[in-house]
Amino acid sequence: MLLLVLAVYLIPYPAFSQNIDALQEFFTFYPNRKSVALDSSIYPSKFIAAPVISYSPETNFAFGIGAKYLFKFAGSGEETRVSNMPITFQYTLNNQYFLYSGFEIFTNQEKWVIEGNILLQNYPRLYYGTGNRTEESAEEVYEYNQLLIEPIFLKQMFLEHLFIGGGFRFNHIYNTEIEEDGLLAINRPDGFEGSTSVGAEVAALYDSRDIILNASTGWYLEFTHGKYGEVLGGTNNFNLTRMDLRHFLRVSKNNEDVLAFQFVGRAVRGKSPFSEFSLLGSSEIMRGYREGRFLDRDFLATQVEYRKNFKNSRIGAVAFLGTGDVYNNIDEFQFSGLKPNYGVGVRFKIDKEENLNLRLDFGFGRGTNEIYLSIAEAF
Structure with a gap:
């Protein structure tokens, strides 16, 4: 950088x-280059890949590749937004690996949306105990393998940008390793030695964003509710509810600056395994806190981000401010207990046509800070 x-x-x-x-x-790379040469109405699919190098105390140096596959199905025109399939693979000097894809696919004329996550990893997680008042000094490393598969199928219904449907979620935690005489060994939360969550989900999505990768206008609201049980092949019976609300608007007609808002909620009910608890801190929301710095059943957070786009330039800048917390139950929410986060970042446009940015963010929390380097915006 x-x-x-x-x-x-x-x-x-x-x-x-x-x-x-x-x-x-x-x-x-252009997978359908020959077809586009014969028919200019076909969208030129792109597979954009680049090497990735990162470092953290838990993983040592990590090397890999970050890629995005951008495409439209044959027969899709301007009324259909570009489908996005990101792929990230990294391998560390500590023999750990991470393979992830979070996809959003639009069929012709956006009659269907197929979205979800695929994750395979052997990555450590830091554990400080459960609750929103755990001490930094309690930090320990929790090693595990994870396989997560979550496809969701939604059909356009009632309104132009409203999609309703469902899917399933499979989350398998195995090959766990904990520190001897550490907090996990003492507390022994349900599923700390491994678990399998299998559930059916209902989902609703309202998505009027102009561009999926870097929106400047529109709304995004996603709601999912999943019921998990032993009858489906899992190890625990519980419910998981998630909500993600975003809004994007142009600041002025005289520039291309964007103001972006996000509110996220997550709640677990029933006898859920430790692996399904909500994490505070990530590269997407509550930037500045390490992922999992605070952990509990429920999570609420919000953030606002100002995105400055300089005219005729690939360079951009952002400033963001947010707050949030984890709770054993949402009814424990108190404004006085919310944890703050803020930060700044720089952007470099690597694809003008798709408005795709390389982002470097510096996030700060209460007594903590983190650096994030990634492709595409945080939200």
């Missing part, structure tokens, strides 16, 4: 932009 910043100052912008376009082309 430092080399990129230096290049902005040392290379004249037209030449710099041309070099970036050439670099982008080097990492971009």
Whole structure:
């Protein structure tokens, strides 16, 4: 990233932009290039890939690839938004791995939306105990393997941007390793030695965003409710409810700046395993806290982000502010107990046509801070 910043100052912008376009082309593959050459009405699908290097105390150095597959089904026109299938793979010097895809696919004329997550990982998680007042000094490492599969199928109904449907979620935790005489060994929460969650979900989605990867206008509201049970092959009986509300609007007609809002809620009821508890802290919301710094059954958080887009430039900047907390029950919510987070970031547009950014964020929380480098916006 430092080399990129230096290049902005040392290379004249037209030449710099041309070099970036050439670099982008080097990492971009067009699976349907021949079909597009024969029929210009076909959307040119793109597979954009780039090497990824990261470091954290838990994993040591990690190397891998980050990619996004952007496409439309044959017969889709301007009325159908671009489908997005991100793929991330990393392998660390500690022999850990991480493979993830969170996808959102639109069929022709957006009659159906297929979304969900696929995750396979052997990655450590930091554990500080359960609750919203755990101490930093209690930190310990929890090793485990995880396989998560969650497809959701939604059909457009009643309103133009409203989709209703359902799916299933399979979350398998295995090969767990805990610290001897640590908090997990003492507290022994249900499922700390491994668990399997299998559930059927109902879902509703309202999505009027203009661009999926980096929206400037529109609303996004997703609600899912899943019922998990031993009768389905799981180890526990419980319910999981999630909500994600976002809004994007242009700040002024005189510029391309965007104001973005998000509110997230998550609640677990019943005898859920430890692996299904809600985590505070991530690269997407409550930036500045390590993922899982606070852990409990329920989670509420909100954030607002100002996105500054400089005219005729690939460079952008953001400032964000948020707050949230975890609870054993939502009725424990108190404004005085909310944890703050804030930060700034820089953006570099790696694909002008798709409005796709490389983002570098510096997040700060209460007595903590984190750095995030990723492709696409946090939300």
